[in-house]
């Protein structure tokens with residue numbers, strides 16, 4: 001294809017979803033949806049993401065409350081913060097920003113979030129239901145849900161397609177694979193130990209790249225006309241930028257855009273969708289609560 005791939009504009013699609021969310025929020029009579037964010041420590045990337053989430057809540061007429069703990073906080077102190085938010089009636093969703101400092105047991109903290117408020121979808125019960133046929137988790141993890149939503153809103157038919165997911169993390173690779181199987185795709189999960197990774201990726205009608213390695217997927221790895229969703233966010237030194245770096249994905253964008261039929265950019269692809277889906281999950285939780293109150 002000489003014209004090059006069509007861009008899947010995640011920023012624009014996320015803005016459209018935020019408009020739908022704001023509309024839902026304003027149609028609610030008794031409840032203002034509230035998102036709680038918990039940040040342990042002061043990693044600059046985590047602080048930035050949390051700030052973006054709080055700003056997005058405001059844009060959608062939602063409430064947000066934030067709890068910051070020092071990176072010296074004990075596991076008990078983090079648990080206590082989560083449990084307070086579990087009891088707080090004005091909070092409908094709780095997000096514990098990852099990664100947590102290494103002295104804290106991540107699974108223990110994530111499983112202490114009430115299932116009804118688990119807007120990240122990381123609680124073992126929600127993941128467990130996602131992994132089973134015919135069960136419905138209360139929440140689907142935000143980045144995976146964002147990937148599927150990008151495909152659907154770009155008019156891509158998922159059923160029957162060969163999808164190759166590169167990466168097997170708990171937050172992206174594994175859950176997005178489950179979700180795509182539920183959408184009737186044929187899914188291959190590839191990873192760092194896959195033999196002949198380029199050969200496997202070349203089979204895909206749809207590639208989901210979520211390995212966390214800068215520009216790893218090259219133009220000659222992908223089938224002409226395929227659709228590429230790039231979940232990676234990596235910083236690459238770039239002396240022409242004031243910050244000294246720029247963001248790149250797991251896909252070599254310049255090479256792959258010449259071969260694919262559709263591709264997401266980084267930034268402006270999956271990232272903004274993650275936040276939109278977080279708000280969607282939180283408003284869904286509040287709407288469920290409102291229905292309960294009405295019954």
Ligand SMILES: Nc1nc(=O)c2c([nH]1)NC[C@@H]1CN(c3ccc(C(=O)N[C@@H](CCC(=O)O)C(=O)O)cc3)C=[N+]21
Pocket residue numbers: 048049052095096097098099120142143233266267268269270271272273274275
């Ligand atoms: N409990 C938890 N839930 C998360 O959802 C979660 C997390 N922990 N830890 C870290 C990752 C990362 N993440 C991103 C969200 C938005 C962008 C985003 O909007 N990125 C912009 C660029 C932002 C920039 O310029 O830095 C874009 O891709 O266009 C990126 C990454 C959520 N995460």
